[in-house]
Amino acid sequence: MSIVRRELMEESLIHDFIPITSCFALHRFINGKHFQPTTGSQYVQIFNLHTLDTELKVPREEYSRFCYIIDYLARNHFTLSKRFKKKHRVDEYEEFDITPYRKEWRAMMLEMSGISLEHFKRHYRDALNSSSKKNTVLREDLEDFEKMVENMNYAIS
Amino acid sequence: MEDLVKQITSELSAAHDVLSGIVRHDDVSIEAKVSLCDFFKKHERVSDLVAYIEDNPTDISDIVMLSDTCSRFIQFYNENATVLSSFNAQEDTNAYLAPYKKEVDVEGKAWARLDTLMKRISNRMDSIMDMESERFVMLDKAYDRIQGLRDLHRFNQDKAYKILKEKEKLIYTFYFFELEMLVVLVQRLKDVCQLLSTRMKEGGCL
Numbered sequence: 001m002s003i004v005r006r007e008l009m010e011e012s013l014i015h016d017f018i019p020i021t022s023c024f025a026l027h028r029f030i031n032g033k034h035f036q037p038t039t040g041s042q043y044v045q046i047f048n049l050h051t052l053d054t055e056l057k058v059p060r061e062e063y064s065r066f067c068y069i070i071d072y073l074a075r076n077h078f079t080l081s082k083r084f085k086k087k088h089r090v091d092e093y094e095e096f097d098i099t100p101y102r103k104e105w106r107a108m109m110l111e112m113s114g115i116s117l118e119h120f121k122r123h124y125r126d127a128l129n130s131s132s133k134k135n136t137v138l139r140e141d142l143e144d145f146e147k148m149v150e151n152m153n154y155a156i157s
Numbered sequence: 158m159e160d161l162v163k164q165i166t167s168e169l170s171a172a173h174d175v176l177s178g179i180v181r182h183d184d185v186s187i188e189a190k191v192s193l194c195d196f197f198k199k200h201e202r203v204s205d206l207v208a209y210i211e212d213n214p215t216d217i218s219d220i221v222m223l224s225d226t227c228s229r230f231i232q233f234y235n236e237n238a239t240v241l242s243s244f245n246a247q248e249d250t251n252a253y254l255a256p257y258k259k260e261v262d263v264e265g266k267a268w269a270r271l272d273t274l275m276k277r278i279s280n281r282m283d284s285i286m287d288m289e290s291e292r293f294v295m296l297d298k299a300y301d302r303i304q305g306l307r308d309l310h311r312f313n314q315d316k317a318y319k320i321l322k323e324k325e326k327l328i329y330t331f332y333f334f335e336l337e338m339l340v341v342l343v344q345r346l347k348d349v350c351q352l353l354s355t356r357m358k359e360g361g362c363l
Contacts, residue, residue, distance in 0.1 A: 013348075013349070013352055014203060014204050014207045014349055014352070015202075015203065015204040016201075016202075016203065016345070019201060019202070020197075020201055020338055020341055020342055020345075021198075021201065021338070024335060024337070024338050025333070039337070040335065040337050040338070040341070041337055041340070041341045044341050081202070081204030081205075081207075081208070082204070082205075082208060083204055083207060083208040083211070084204070148333055151329060151330065151332070151333055152198070152330055152333050152334075153198075153330075
């Protein structure tokens, strides 16, 4: 097991890489469309690596859209805790590079779904560039998902 | 600053009381239900709790107490899952905002009705050549009276709209809230507390 993966697994015990709010919002808009339907709480477990044994059943025709979702989450919603960043920052003023952890998380999600990294690299932007109906629906779903996350974080009374 | 562990324990107990009220079919206020969402948003990042415990000396008994409170909460939720499935934040939000929306609507309609009436009176006044005539003077007075009323309804509508927006802002996050989110968070808190207490007992670093 690589050091990055080991650190991610350790971090997963105390931190949600994809916040609970984001998992539930994603569940509301895409559940059952690109991989097998499940509950909001299982989304939290899957996307936060609590259940590595879970096999994500992604139909072959949904591979590229699934890759896009995973890449989208990794880029826009994946976080590490402040505590983790603080521990790993060599210099106080140095920007912490989250990229290796983001990539490792993405690789682990692909492993759970049985999609190869090569396939991911070739097809992860297909959903963004193609105008097929399914891809358009996915992009709209992700826009709605973003709005919901934004609204959930909008105000704390 | 209050001890974060004790604060979460106390807030979680209050959340448990709110759930008990829902299960007993008490008339649980919307504010109480919104407090569940507030608790969720406030403590969603469980790693903050770990960071706090690392930076502040915390008694292990407080962590165990929080863990127990989490266990009781989850047990209660599981035992009453059927009743609690009736929890619907969207319906509650809509019901809460309905009277404020109605107020805006009523005032808006009254304003529009009077505005139309004023236009009609104005048209009639335009058709009267003699501005000294009794009919013109009567219409002029009616116009002024209705204008005063219209402005009052306009003012009331603006006021009601501001109140509606304030209420919406207060409750906005709650609209998207699901009880399951809170349960997942409480389960996470419990897992983290158990992990921390085990490590503290072993004397290792967190």
